[in-house]
Amino acid sequence: NAGVTQTPKFQVLKTGQSMTLQCAQDMNHEYMSWYRQDPGMGLRLIHYSVGAGITDQGEVPNGYNVSRSTTEDFPLRLLSAAPSQTSVYFCASRHPGNEAFFGQGTRLTVV
Amino acid sequence: GENVEQHPSTLSVQEGDSAVIKCTYSDSASNYFPWYKQELGKRPQLIIDIRSNVGEKKDQRIAVTLNKTAKHFSLHITETQPEDSAVYFCAASRGGSNYKLTFGKGTLLTVNP
Numbered sequence: 001n002a003g004v005t006q007t008p009k010f011q012v013l014k015t016g017q018s019m020t021l022q023c024a025q026d027m028n029h030e031y032m033s034w035y036r037q038d039p040g041m042g043l044r045l046i047h048y049s050v051g052a053g054i055t056d057q058g059e060v061p062n063g064y065n066v067s068r069s070t071t072e073d074f075p076l077r078l079l080s081a082a083p084s085q086t087s088v089y090f091c092a093s094r095h096p097g098n099e100a101f102f103g104q105g106t107r108l109t110v111v
Numbered sequence: 112g113e114n115v116e117q118h119p120s121t122l123s124v125q126e127g128d129s130a131v132i133k134c135t136y137s138d139s140a141s142n143y144f145p146w147y148k149q150e151l152g153k154r155p156q157l158i159i160d161i162r163s164n165v166g167e168k169k170d171q172r173i174a175v176t177l178n179k180t181a182k183h184f185s186l187h188i189t190e191t192q193p194e195d196s197a198v199y200f201c202a203a204s205r206g207g208s209n210y211k212l213t214f215g216k217g218t219l220l221t222v223n224p
Contacts, residue, residue, distance in 0.1 A: 031210035040120070042200065043155070056155075058211075088220035091156065097143050097206045098145055102154040 001027055006091045006103025013110045021106050023091030029101075031094050032074040036087040037105075043090065049074055049111040052103065081110045097103040112221060113138040115203050124191055125223050132218045133182040134201035138218025141203040144184045145212070149198045157197075160184070191222045 003008035004025045013019055025032065045058030049068040063085060065077040074093075078085060088107050092102040114137040124130050136144075147155035161168045161175045161184065162198035168175050172191075177184040190193055201215045 032209075035214075040216065042117075043214040044211075045211065048211060092212075094210065094212070096210045097204070099145055099157040099160060100202075100212055102156070104154055 004091055004093055004101050004103040006089075006106060008106060009104060011106060011108050013078070013108065014081060015081060015110060019078050019081065020045055020089070021078075021089055021091070021108075023074045023076065024072050024076075025093040025101070026072065027093060027101065028071060029093035029095055030071070031096060032068065033058070033092050033100075034066065034074070035074045035090045036094065037090060040086050044091075047075065078108075082088050084111045085111045112147070113203055113205075113211070113213040114140060114212050115201060115215040117201050117218060119218060119219070120216065121219045123221045125224065126193060127200075128190060128191055130191055130195070130220055130222075131186045132186045132187070132199055132201070132220070133183060134203075134215050135181075136203040136213075138203065138205065139179075139182065140205050142206050143204045143206075145173070145202050146175060146186050146200065147214075148199045149200065149217075151197070161200060188220075192203075193222050193224050196220060196222045 007022045034046040035043040044060050047066040064104045092100040093105040117134045122214045145160035148158045149155040172189045174187040196216045198217045200217045
């Protein structure tokens, strides 16, 4: 049982490049989400999904896309990277009303 | 939507002292309140949680209290140790089909030996 697996751990992008952050969970959780963590800002919700085929925007969705084709996978796509997207990204999954399990995080730098 | 305020943003204590971190929430329908600990460079991990039908919960040196009327909850760490040094986040969530967890901005706790 691996929990939530998130890749890559580190990434450097040039402004304008695109990339996909991968997230997979093996706990059969319905709910998956992506957060970004910036100093002094806590964990801010980017996008979330309550099940396969269902996604919705969180607090800071601009510049990001998601899809949920299976229960296990919830990739986050950066369409055209900007320096403002330099951050640490966490994927998380949970059953409703229970704890969230986080991936190991991706430290993204956009130059 | 839900808004969670967390105070203080930084807290420094001497080893063996107690530490208290407080959070307030805005959505009276929230009924699940977890606390996460995040060590430097690591992922957040749950340390304790409380549900709205309980006023207090303890786990060894950690306790959480909930006041639903005032819409605030607190984390209490007794007999602090250097390994308690980390960032602590509170969060709030409704039940049912609303799965979103809203986090506070975090408290950096430093325990000085």
